[in-house]
Amino acid sequence: MNEQQAAGSRLNLSAAQLTEATTVGLAEQLGDAMRRHGWMLGTAESCTGGLLAGAMTSVAGSSEWFERGFVTYSNEAKVAELDVSPDALHHFGAVSEPVALEMANGVLLVSPAAHVGVSTTGIAGPGGATPGKPVGMVCFGFAMRVGDGITSRAVTHVFPGDRTQVRQAAVEYALRGLLEFVGAPVNRR
Numbered sequence: 311m312n313e314q315q316a317a318g319s320r321l322n323l324s325a326a327q328l329t330e331a332t333t334v335g336l337a338e339q340l341g342d343a344m345r346r347h348g349w350m351l352g353t354a355e356s357c358t359g360g361l362l363a364g365a366m367t368s369v370a371g372s373s374e375w376f377e378r379g380f381v382t383y384s385n386e387a388k389v390a391e392l393d394v395s396p397d398a399l400h401h402f403g404a405v406s407e408p409v410a411l412e413m414a415n416g417v418l419l420v421s422p423a424a425h426v427g428v429s430t431t432g433i434a435g436p437g438g439a440t441p442g443k444p445v446g447m448v449c450f451g452f453a454m455r456v457g458d459g460i461t462s463r464a465v466t467h468v469f470p471g472d473r474t475q476v477r478q479a480a481v482e483y484a485l486r487g488l489l490e491f492v493g494a495p496v497n498r499r
Contacts, residue, residue: 329478336485336496337365337372343494344375349425351488352417353379354392356404357432357448361481377424380417392416403440405431407449407464414451418460426492427453428484434476444468448480452491463491 344351353363363379366372380391385404388394394412402408410429417427432448439445446469453462465487469479489496 329482333365333478333482333485334368336482336489337369339494339496340366340485340488340492341369341372341375343489343492344426347425347492349375349492350377350423351375351426351428352377352421352424354388354413354417354427354429354451355379355381356383356388356413356430357434358430358477358480358484359383361477362428362430362484365481365485378421382413388413388416391420393419403443405433405443405447405449407451407466410449410451411453411462411464412451414453414464415460415462418453418455425455426488427451428488428491430480430484432476432480434473434480436473446470446476448476448483450480450484450487452487454491 355362360379360381366376382388382391385399389396392413393416394409398408398412410431413429413431414427418424429451430448433439433443433445435445447466448469449464449466451462451464453460467483469476471479486496
C-alpha cells in the first residue's frame with residue numbers, strides 16, 4: 311500500500327477525494343510561497359484545459375497571488391494569446407519542450423503583473439499518440455522574472471492511466487514543479 315492509499319484508508323476517502331485533497335494542499339502551499347515573495351502567478355494550459363488554474367482558484371484568497379490563466383488548446387490560440395512561434399509549433403509540435411517554454415514565457419510577456427508562469431501541453435489520450443510522443447506525455451514550462459529578463463526551464467514526463475488520470479497527474483506535477491521552481495520545500499513522491 312503506498313502513502314496515498316494508506317492515508318485514504320485511514321480517513322476513509324475515495325481515490326478522487328484524496329487526489330483532490332492533495333492538489334488543494336499543494337495549491338495552498340504554493341499560495342503561501344507566492345504571498346511570501348509578493349509574486350503573482352499565471353498559467354498557460356493546453357492538455358489540462360484549465361484544471362491547473364482551477365486548482366489555484368479553489369484556494370480561498372488566491373486572488374492575492376493568482377493573476378490569470380490561459381487555456382490555449384489549439385495551436386492558433388497558442389500563437390494569438392501567448393505569442394508562441396508558428397515555427398516552433400511546425401518544427402517541434404505543440405507537445406514539445408520548446409513550445410512549453412514559449413507558452414510559459416508568453417504568460418509573462420503578455421501579463422505584466424505576473425512574476426511566475428507555468429504551462430502544460432501534452433497528450434492526455436486516449437488517442438493522439440505519434441512516434442516518440444506517447445499517450446500520457448506532458449511537457450511543462452516554468453518561467454520567472456529575474457531582473458529585466460526571464461529565466462525558464464522545461465521538463466517532460468509521461469504519466470500512466472486514462473485521460474482523467476493523466477490530466478490530474480499533470481496538475482499535481484505542475485504544482486510540485488512550481489513549488490520547486492519558486493524555492494519552496496516540496497515532497498516529491
